[in-house]
């Protein structure tokens with residue numbers, strides 16, 4: 403059965419039977435609520451996110467996979483408490499984006515996509531370029547000139563065309579929009595099948611904790627695809643009666659560029675520079691949905707001061723968790739939430755480490771004065 407989109411602006415429900423990135427009215431589209439699965443539907447022989455294929459809105463088995471998902475969940479001491487770190491940094495391309503990319507590209511291939519392009523601060527670009535290469539799809543990625551060199555090299559090595567755009571992150575998006583007539587805009591920030599992929603993070607945490615939900619999940623957040631994916635996944639599990647409560651979701655932002663923190667606290671938003679390049683988002687596409695998901699979970703938004711990112715990165719590194727500065731914000735947020743009593747040491751807390759340190763060795767060297 404063909405999945406249906408839902409447009410939150412005009413209420414249209416177009417079928418997901420062709421490559422589209424937004425509604426005819428100009429709004430973003432979402433997928434209708436999914437059927438989800440019960441624990442008996444899990445394909446335990448599959449050591450990847452495809453173990454949850456029964457819950458995915460795809461018509462056919464995947465054509466392209468690099469074994470994404472089923473990432474390690476490791477426990478470490480943080481400020482005297484036991485915290486579980488979800489190593490999304492160990493995905494095939496070194497970031498959490500591969501969950502969304504794998505599902506989105508398999509959908510787009512199913513509905514007959516041709517050449518694609520995308521704009522990205524780096525990680526989504528590397529992910530989409532890599533999966534496009536695996537699928538044999540021509541691909542062009544627009545990146546900001548300030549993106550870490552490791553990410554740009556990764557995109558180029560996959561054979562994708564790299565277009566480096568000077569100026570702001572918004573200028574990069576504008577360049578991608580200007581190319582609309584030339585190839586399909588496979589935007590991870592717009593296309594809702596990306597969130598269909600990130601929802602497997604909820605299933606995976608639930609299964610890895612012995613079919614229990616944690617109390618708190620902290621996620622470095624730019625556009626919010628992991629927050630929306632977690633909300634969607636836990637919602638499906640709750641509707642099946644597999645879980646009876648929901649974890650609190652905390653979106654972690656860099657205080658220098660914190661659109662969600664501003665909206666959460668009803669403060670004006672001003673964007674500045676941050677070393678956490680992966681979450682420096684000025685205009686998140688699904689801002690309303692992300693804020694609603696955070697509210698529904700009784701979680702919140704944590705804004706991390708710039709000066710706390712380097713110490714968190716150093717501490718994580720000494721725990722054997724080598725991550726990029728964007729991911730290190732999760733460590734800084736842990737300290738903040740423990741310190742102010744929002745989360746307690748006896749609760750089950752997950753910190754999602756979204757990207758690998760090898761992505762950004764130039765910036766890390768600068769940050770740690772190596």
Ligand SMILES: [Zn+2]
Nearest residue numbers: 409412425427
């Ligand atoms: Zn619409």
